[in-house]
Amino acid sequence: MARLIVHGRAPYNAEPPLARLRAAFRTAAEDFYVRSHGDLPAIDAAAYRLRVAGGGAPLALSLDDLRARFPVVTVTATLQCAGNRRGDLRAVAPVTGDPWEAGAIGTADWTGVRLADVLRAAGAGEGGVNRDGSRDGSPDDRHVAFESRDTVHETGRPYGVSIPLAKALAPETVLAWAMNGAPLLPEHGFPLRAVVPGYAGVRSPKWLDAVTVQDRPSDNPIQAADYRLYPADVDPEGAAPALGLIIDGMPLNSAICEPARGAVLRPGPARLRGYAVCGDRPVARVDVSGDGGRSWVQARLEAGAPHAWTFWSADLDLPAGACELAVRAWDAAGQTQPASPEAVWNRKGYLNTAWHRVAVRVEA
Numbered sequence: 019m020a021r022l023i024v025h026g027r028a029p030y031n032a033e034p035p036l037a038r039l040r041a042a043f044r045t046a047a048e049d050f051y052v053r054s055h056g057d058l059p060a061i062d063a064a065a066y067r068l069r070v071a072g073g074g075a076p077l078a079l080s081l082d083d084l085r086a087r088f089p090v091v092t093v094t095a096t097l098q099c100a101g102n103r104r105g106d107l108r109a110v111a112p113v114t115g116d117p118w119e120a121g122a123i124g125t126a127d128w129t130g131v132r133l134a135d136v137l138r139a140a141g142a143g144e145g146g147v148n149r150d151g152s153r154d155g156s157p158d159d160r161h162v163a164f165e166s167r168d169t170v171h172e173t174g175r176p177y178g179v180s181i182p183l184a185k186a187l188a189p190e191t192v193l194a195w196a197m198n199g200a201p202l203l204p205e206h207g208f209p210l211r212a213v214v215p216g217y218a219g220v221r222s223p224k225w226l227d228a229v230t231v232q233d234r235p236s237d238n239p240i241q242a243a244d245y246r247l248y249p250a251d252v253d254p255e256g257a258a259p260a261l262g263l264i265i266d267g268m269p270l271n272s273a274i275c276e277p278a279r280g281a282v283l284r285p286g287p288a289r290l291r292g293y294a295v296c297g298d299r300p301v302a303r304v305d306v307s308g309d310g311g312r313s314w315v316q317a318r319l320e321a322g323a324p325h326a327w328t329f330w331s332a333d334l335d336l337p338a339g340a341c342e343l344a345v346r347a348w349d350a351a352g353q354t355q356p357a358s359p360e361a362v363w364n365r366k367g368y369l370n371t372a373w374h375r376v377a378v379r380v381e382a
């Protein structure tokens with residue numbers, strides 16, 4: 019854990035330096051950011067049971083049961099915190115939450131079983147049963163609620179979130195016990211977590227305890243009130259949660275990982291490297307600027323994977339003097355990122371998609 023930049027010890031929140039993040043397409047588990055809302059729960063893997071209520075007979079599945087009963091799959095997916103890049107929003111106005119740089123993101127091979135297979139075994143395919151036992155007439159409107167073993171410091175309640183049933187049944191959504199071929203590290207959810215590719219990291223619960231198919235989203239405060247994108251003119255403190263958009267699918271974003279902010283470079287050719295990401299959708303193009311966004315050149319994109327970030331690199335010829343590097347990505351619909359953090363500021367500091375700007379000095 020000493021490899022990471024620590025924002026908080028209890029709960030433990032930390033991110034890797036950006037050059038290390040960009041070093042490998044699959045992020046080493048020790049370099050993978052950690053976002054936690056409570057203390058690390060100690061879980062005995064041998065005694066562990068995942069409880070699943072899908073409408074049929076409830077299941078209690080050990081790790082061996084999961085391995086034996088369902089096809090084992092590996093999904094390469096990027097996980098990103100909704101607060102990634104929050105630090106840059108503080109230049110506009112105060113925000114709540116840790117000031118993440120661009121490192122609250124990482125990519126791994128997640129090995130486990132499809133959530134869809136587990137839900138079908140639990141009877142979820144056969145029409146919903148509500149908590150009160152009544153039948154739910156509209157299966158497509160159902161939700162899958164997760165409860166975890168950790169206790170959220172701010173509320174004293176277990177961590178809990180939910181996702182729409184349709185996303186839970188999507189083939190990329192998995193219950194994973196391994197990350198890059200090794201058992202999950204304790205801080206990343208040992209022994210079992212959900213991985214919901216394309217969605218904000220908050221919807222990928224670690225230390226999973228129970229999965230419930232129900233007719234409404236989780237009423238846990240993490241789902242009901244937190245992790246919403248409130249309008250800039252609304253103070254989320256005491257506001258009606260419905261005023262905030264639920265943060266599920268992640269927007270188009272990009273970052274410069276090298277050079278670092280404040281670096282001193284020689285005049286002449288400079289190599290920039292970074293990542294771009296667009297939820298579940300492909301990144302179509304990445305531009306970089308050496309003059310704060312007045313002019314742009316296209317970056318080279320590296321081959322990626324459907325649910326993973328896109329690595330890019332670009333070469334700029336930099337004259338001596340103060341210099342502001344910038345990056346912006348484009349999606350297949352021709353949408354790009356806003357130029358300034360003012361355009362996206364919100365009090366809780368979520369989804370900062372403004373151009374990532376990196377000030378460097380170029381000195382002979």
Ligand SMILES: Nc1nc2c(c(=O)[nH]1)N[C@H]1C(S)=C(S)[C@@H](COP(=O)(O)O)O[C@H]1N2
Pocket residue numbers: 050051052053054055056097098099100166167168177205206207218219220221222223224225
């Ligand atoms: N049980 C539990 N799951 C959790 C969290 C948590 O605090 N408790 N944090 C969530 C958030 S906000 C994010 S961004 C991701 C981070 O996963 P990581 O720490 O493995 O990078 O886990 C999510 N799952």
Ligand SMILES: [Mo]
Pocket residue numbers: 053098099100101219220
């Ligand atoms: Mo997060």
